[in-house]
Amino acid sequence: MPPYNPLMENKTARVSKRRRCDSMGTESLVEEIDDVTLPGLGIVHVPVVKGDFNALPLKVQEFIAEHVKLCRPKGIYLCDGSEEEAEELTEKLLNRGTLVKLDKMDNCYLCRTDPADVARVESQTFICTDEKYKTVPHVAEGFKGIMGQWKSPEDMADVLDSRFPGSMKGRVMYVIPFSMGPIGSPLSKIGVELTDFNYVVLSMRIMARVSTKIWDMLGNTDSDFVKCVHSIGAPRPLQKKVINHWPCNPGKIIVAHYPDERKVMSYGSGYGGNSLLGKKCFALRIASRIAKDEGWLAEHMLIMSVTNPAGQEKFIAAAFPSACGKTNMAMLTPSLPGWKVKCIGDDIAWLRFDKDGRLRAINPEAGFFGVAPGTNNKTNPVAMATCEKNTIFTNVAMTEDGGVFWEGLEKETDRNIPITTWRGDKWKVGQEGKAAHPNSRFCCPASQCPIIHPAWEDPEGVPIDAILFGGRRPAGVPLVFEAFNWEHGVMLGASLKSESTAAAEHTGKTIMHDPMAMRPFMGYNFGDYLQHWLDMKQPGRQMPKIFHVNWFRLNEHGDFLWPGFGQNIRVIDWMCRRMDGENIVEPSPIGLLPEEGSIPLQGLGPIDWEEMFSLPKDYWMEDIKESKQFLHDQCGCDLPDVIEQQLNAQQERISENL
Ligand code: TSX
Ligand code: MN
Secondary structure: OOOOOHHHOOOOOEEEEEEEEOOOOOEEEEEEEEEEEEOOOEEEEEEEEEOOHHHOOHHHHHHHHHHHHHHOOOEEEEOOOOHHHHHHHHHHHHHHOOEEEOOOOEOOEEEOOOOOOOOOOHHHEEEOOOOHHHHOOOOOOOOOOOOOOEOOHHHHHHHHHOOOOOOOOOOEEEEEEEEEOOOOOOOOEEEEEEEOOHHHHHHHHHHOEEOOHHHHHHHHOOOOOEEEEEEOOOOOOOOOOOOOOOOOOHHHOEEEEEOOOOEEEEEOOOOHHHHOOHHHHHHHHHHHHHHHHHOOEEEOOEEEEEEOOOOOEEEEEEEOOOOOOHHHHHOOOOOOOOOEEEEEEOOOEEEEEOOOOOEEEEOOOOEEEEEOOOOOOOOOHHHHHHOOEOOEEEOOEEEOOOOEEOOOOHHHOOOOOOEEOOOOOEEOOOOOOOOOOOOOEEEEEHHHOOOEOOOOOOOOOEEOOEEEEEOOOOOOOOOEEEOOOHHHHHHHHHOOEEEEEOOOOOOOEEEEEOHHHOHHHOOOOHHHHHHHHHHOOOOOOOOOEEEEEOOOOEOOOOOEOOOOHHHHHHHHHHHHHHHOOOOOEEEEOOEEEEOOOOOOOOOOOOOOHHHHHOOOHHHHHHHHHHHHHHHHHHHHHHOOHHHHHHHHHHHHHHHHHO
């Protein structure tokens, strides 16, 4: 195909400039394109309120036109990612009341959502493929698969047909060109999101690289883009009252993924992963499928570097289920002198072996969308510094002087200062109830992180030396152990579990499976995914070591056995020495344990090494039995033989040798 030339396309466009009034009554100059005729799509008539539609690559024009016809917005706004654009949209959101300026901070804003729209909605998240087993494994009869939900394209068409037609009426459709990963990196991928919510535009320009350079890249090459379509499902005139100036349609939320078409359709929610489609939908679910097709990995992992006092640097990627402190780990402040930690990313890693056989990783994101509660100057001073300017906070509480507050900041906040909760109620520190929503967030540029790695935007990525899996395991699981080899490590990842607050009806906590920390983010058959991980090992490739860590083991009184946080550098020190080949291990049935005394504990006070590394036989007999059962139930015939063999070998070691 010759390069795209808009002047040579079979379309007619009549462009006129005329004065218009927007909903605020302010007059603005708009460019109007009438009667844009596109092959096979007929007539599209809608004003382009910003940007040059004719200059877009034809495939983008077609994508927009198709969804303008479907959603019927009152105008098209082509985003350019500029500062002026951000200022204009911020002003609009402030006037509408969706954003509140935080006077105490520098260019920071607070957004309080409709209380019915506060989280990702897993029950309404689907992957659509013609063939069911491309998406989900052969789950045992009578069991519900937990590794993703499949819906047929036909059934999903009915769902979408009752939502998207006319869904943007009376609203502007924003067109966001973005790159996941540094613009132009061979490891990066391009996306275009259509959305009728300008909060999404402001958040996307923090979380992704939004730029008109994307149009040139799409126009000049045959590279493709991931199609992202988002509507809050609140066309005008409104059917019901907007709560908190946060239009949405929580009763009709749906997030549909089409991995074959590289497309996402999301309806009804403005919140986080439901609306910032570059993040979980694209960079994990769609990208995991692209990665399988292209021979790489898209993972739910932080990326960090550690440098020891001798100046030797190592790169680590780590997968943790939610509520394990992944962002804290990515920004760790080492408590041992001479050590340095730098952050490359806190949530997603795209990993690929280079021609020299080194595993290289990029962070596809450009910002942090971190959970606020629990973050403070003790647990994560680096995150606190990162979100003090140019940040959008969602569902946190506000102090009277225009600062932010959330659970965990009690000791850093004047006890008498009047606070407004995320719900808008008056509140004081020490009062009952919560001030911030437990899933409240900060959204800030990664470039502001004081320990961001100088190579965090290196187009080649950083070389990964080790992969960590971790969970919140109150009993039985030692502080750290090393996998015997790649296959054993993949089995450990597949068996990953963590304590979490279960569904609302349970008050207690349960240990839940979250294989590879990817349970909510799988884009294809989990059995095929495990095989894909196994297939990463090839001659000539330098396979990273795999470790399992647990910062959360308790003693019989319910106290943590390990101080965690900055002290985790001591565990990292041990892992680094293992990467250098030091013989400081003791084999065990579950993996290689640290030799007694090989983790430096000076200055920590009493640490019960015995208990922290003990392997209770009855616990591990039950654990391996349960993990096997889980993987059999969830994967059936799709479970790779190698994983089955690893599980059996581990079971035999436990029953014979523990
Ligand atoms: O993030 C955590 N990390 C990783 C830090 C780099 N958290 C918080 C988890 C919730 C998101 C931890 N919590 C860690 C940890 O290593 N460890 C613990 C458990 C713990 C909590 C408190 C204390 C010790 C351990 N001690 C005192 O509060 C004094
Ligand atoms: Mn995450």
